[in-house]
Amino acid sequence: MTRCIQCTRCVRFASEVAGVQDLGMLGRGSGEEIGTYVEKLMTSELSGNVIDICPVGALTSKPFAFKARNWELKGTETIDVTDAVGSNIRIDSRGLEVMRIIPRLNEDINEEWISDKTRFCYDGLKRQRLNDPMIRGPDGRFKSVSWRDALAIVAEVALQVKPEEIVGVAGRLSDAESMIALKDFLNRMGSNNVWCEGNGVRPNADLRSGYLLNSSISGLEKADVFLLVGTQPRIEAPMVNARIHKTVRANHAEVGYIGPPTDFNYNCKNLGTGPQTLLEIAEGRHPFCSALLAAKNPAIIVGAGLFERKDKDSILSVVNSIAKLGNVVRPDWNGLNFLLLHAAQAASLDLGLVPESDNSIESAKFLYLMGADDVELDELPSDAFVVYQGHHGDRSVYRANVILPASAFSEKEGTYENTEGCSQQTLPAVPTVGDARDDWKIIRALSEVAGVCLPYDNLSGIRSRISVVAPNLLRVDEREPALIHTDLKPDCQQKLSTEPFSSAVDNFYMTDSITRASKIMAQCSASLLSKK
Amino acid sequence: MAFVVRSARVPPNSATFEEARQRTLEFFRKACRSIPTIMQIHNLEDVVTISQLRSTISSEIRKQAHITNPKVIDMLLFKGFEELNNILEQAKQRHHLIGQYVIGREGLVQDHRTKDQGISDFLKNFYSSNYF
Ligand code: SF4
Numbered sequence: 281m282t283r284c285i286q287c288t289r290c291v292r293f294a295s296e297v298a299g300v301q302d303l304g305m306l307g308r309g310s311g312e313e314i315g316t317y318v319e320k321l322m323t324s325e326l327s328g329n330v331i332d333i334c335p336v337g338a339l340t341s342k343p344f345a346f347k348a349r350n351w352e353l354k355g356t357e358t359i360d361v362t363d364a365v366g367s368n369i370r371i372d373s374r375g376l377e378v379m380r381i382i383p384r385l386n387e388d389i390n391e392e393w394i395s396d397k398t399r400f401c402y403d404g405l406k407r408q409r410l411n412d413p414m415i416r417g418p419d420g421r422f423k424s425v426s427w428r429d430a431l432a433i434v435a436e437v438a439l440q441v442k443p444e445e446i447v448g449v450a451g452r453l454s455d456a457e458s459m460i461a462l463k464d465f466l467n468r469m470g471s472n473n474v475w476c477e478g479n480g481v482r483p484n485a486d487l488r489s490g491y492l493l494n495s496s497i498s499g500l501e502k503a504d505v506f507l508l509v510g511t512q513p514r515i516e517a518p519m520v521n522a523r524i525h526k527t528v529r530a531n532h533a534e535v536g537y538i539g540p541p542t543d544f545n546y547n548c549k550n551l552g553t554g555p556q557t558l559l560e561i562a563e564g565r566h567p568f569c570s571a572l573l574a575a576k577n578p579a580i581i582v583g584a585g586l587f588e589r590k591d592k593d594s595i596l597s598v599v600n601s602i603a604k605l606g607n608v609v610r611p612d613w614n615g616l617n618f619l620l621l622h623a624a625q626a627a628s629l630d631l632g633l634v635p636e637s638d639n640s641i642e643s644a645k646f647l648y649l650m651g652a653d654d655v656e657l658d659e660l661p662s663d664a665f666v667v668y669q670g671h672h673g674d675r676s677v678y679r680a681n682v683i684l685p686a687s688a689f690s691e692k693e694g695t696y697e698n699t700e701g702c703s704q705q706t707l708p709a710v711p712t713v714g715d716a717r718d719d720w721k722i723i724r725a726l727s728e729v730a731g732v733c734l735p736y737d738n739l740s741g742i743r744s745r746i747s748v749v750a751p752n753l754l755r756v757d758e759r760e761p762a763l764i765h766t767d768l769k770p771d772c773q774q775k776l777s778t779e780p781f782s783s784a785v786d787n788f789y790m791t792d793s794i795t796r797a798s799k800i801m802a803q804c805s806a807s808l809l810s811k812k
Numbered sequence: 813m814a815f816v817v818r819s820a821r822v823p824p825n826s827a828t829f830e831e832a833r834q835r836t837l838e839f840f841r842k843a844c845r846s847i848p849t850i851m852q853i854h855n856l857e858d859v860v861t862i863s864q865l866r867s868t869i870s871s872e873i874r875k876q877a878h879i880t881n882p883k884v885i886d887m888l889l890f891k892g893f894e895e896l897n898n899i900l901e902q903a904k905q906r907h908h909l910i911g912q913y914v915i916g917r918e919g920l921v922q923d924h925r926t927k928d929q930g931i932s933d934f935l936k937n938f939y940s941s942n943y944f
Contacts, residue, residue: 427939687942717942725938728931737934 284338286312290330297393298324299525299545314338323808324545325518325788328399332382332392343400343800344380348372353379356709359696360398361453361623361689362795364584365497365519366698367394371402371690371709378402378690378710388498388759389698395518396804397789402690404798408673410685411714422683427715427725434682435730437665438646443470447644450476450633451651451670452622452792455694455706456753457742458719459624460631461734462650464745465723468732473640476628477652478621480587481638485629489762490596492626493520493700494614495579496759501527503615505575506535507568509558509599510781511583511619512542515788517699520581520619521545534575536568539583539781554780555595562601572606579615580608584625585784594776614761619699621784622792623689626697630750649676650719651686653793669722671713672793685716688794692718693739695746695753702759703752825886832882832889836873839892843869850899854906860914868913 286305291314294303302322306313316322331341353372360367367390372380381402383394413430414422438446448466450459459476466474475483484490495503500523513521527533528546535548538557551557551568560566572578580603586595599616602608608615620626641647642659649655651670657679660666668680671688691712697703720742727734736742746753752760789805790796826832847865851857876888898904937944
């Protein structure tokens with residue numbers, strides 16, 4: 281028996297918000313049924329929202345359905361960290377366990393939707409967790425030790441190497457508090473080689489307009505022409521994509537896309553695959569220019585995947601010239617946008633986590649990975665000492681010498697800044713696993729053991745330190761727009777390579793240590809990605 | 813019940829210190845001979861070795877080395893036999909043994925007070941828990 285009352289809210293959601301025509305009404309009259317046509321899956325990254333939308337509970341969340349009663353759950357209003365959008369979510373927990381994640385209303389960011397990755401990744405929080413400090417013995421196996429011993433060893437090694445051989449990398453899920461602690465700690469050790477994953481070499485951290493979504497997520501609704509440069513919003517930031525989809529539906533905005541072939545759920549012109557097309561537009565040779573020039577509020581969205589390219593500066597200067605040509609940046613409208621990939625990126629650039637030298641990994645003797653799982657460790661010297669502080673036994677653990685267990689986003693209070701520059705805070709929903717500690721506490725404790733004690737003992741102390749560096753991070757739930765625009769940048773003479781743009785995210789469902797540990801995400805990628 | 817009867821048997825008092833000493837050695841031998849059985853019935857192979865248990869027993873005995881009164885020694889021996897019986901009859905269980913004889917008196921929580929001198933309250937709290 282089904283509870284469905286044929287209200288077709290789910291069908292309307294699928295076609296109007298998610299932009300896929302997968303759900304529909306089969307049969308007519310008393311034989312009416314809601315379903316996907318001919319055993320198809322609903323292949324949308326927003327499909328989970330039909331659960332919230334269904335008024336009678338005919339559509340249920342497969343991992344959550346019948347696992348808990350509503351009144352047993354404790355709701356914690358917090359922030360999602362699986363992408364750079366910072367969707368507002370509520371974590372419902374029972375005891376020590378996260379039972380489900382559902383969206384919270386925030387008209388400026390995620391409206392009332394969240395992506396499937398946000399909604400279903402939580403089973404990753406229970407798997408592969410690190411719960412004890414561990415040291416790799418001479419036989420290559422990890423042995424649990426006490427925090428005292430682990431910190432003593434890390435501090436001893438850190439004090440033995442030369443300051444410039446100390447390198448720190450913050451992971452894509454790091455909060456602002458731990459990043460400033462990491463930076464302060466490394467600075468006190470005499471090194472300034474600290475950065476955040478995904479920002480590439482020599483990131484532009486001076487002008488906030490150079491890395492934020494300047495027209496804001498809700499502001500994208502005003503745009504009438506979009507130019508997507510090397511970004512696939514559908515997999516990089518589904519909530520931003522939903523905004524673009526909404527705009528396209530509402531005012532028939534034109535969308536041009538430069539990048540590798542990908543799926544869009546709205547009409548989109550594929551203009552080309554690489555910088556060459558970009559150059560043509562900048563020089564006014566491309567047919568898309570007429571659309572750009574005719575637009576009232578043109579929006580250019582540049583993907584943060586480009587930050588990793590060698591010719592990044594020249595690409596950005598070409599984009600700048602397109603912006604000038606199309607009059608994209610005006611006092612009343614800033615349409616030059618950068619779409620970041622990871623939750624930690626915006627805050628890290630605000631806090632100035634910029635490496636001093638380009639190839640510090642190659643000369644590192646002491647590498648501190650704070651949840652960083654996607655750094656290239658091939659170049660790392662084999663005698664380097666690697667400390668991995670994190671919550672999941674993910675990629676970097678294979679190379680680590682010492683593991684310090686930390687708490688995940690659902691277990692700590694932390695500040696995150698999303699891609700449009702709005703800072704938000706997570707709240708702990710469940711207690712930490714095992715003997716794990718909050719990220720900033722570990723670094724604070726380590727600094728004391730190493731004899732370079734950091735001057736803060738609690739969150740308010742560390743926040744007053746942040747207020748000196750980036751006060752905007754403390755104005756929670758407020759978007760702090762960038763004030764100065766990119767025109768000030770000197771023109772770059774770097775050569776543009778002809779190499780086409782590559783996609784920044786190859787598997788939407790598995791982008792970080794939490795989602796990679798999740799069984800549901802693994803099943804999603806197996807059944808949904810193979811179809812394409 | 814078998815073990816009640818066996819453990820209730822009180823031997824006559826030792827007349828001299830020498831006799832008490834003899835009995836102590838007997839107790840030690842008996843305890844050592846039961847170690848393999850204890851290891852087996854309590855499944856202790858993966859946490860401790862025979863020699864470790866043996867030295868634990870001897871150190872428990874040596875702890876009382878200063879006692880010379882045969883009556884007191886008799887009483888301690890009685891308690892020793894009682895304990896051995898309890899273990900063999902599985903009135904004491906695996907975790908009791910591990911707690912008492914494998915991990916030992918100092919326990920899992922080690923006393924770091926001397927090491928902790930001169931460190932901040934933050935670090936002291938940090939070592940004990942995440943919540944402070
Ligand atoms: S939203 Fe629920 S009740 Fe309405 S048509 Fe869809 S399944 Fe049926």
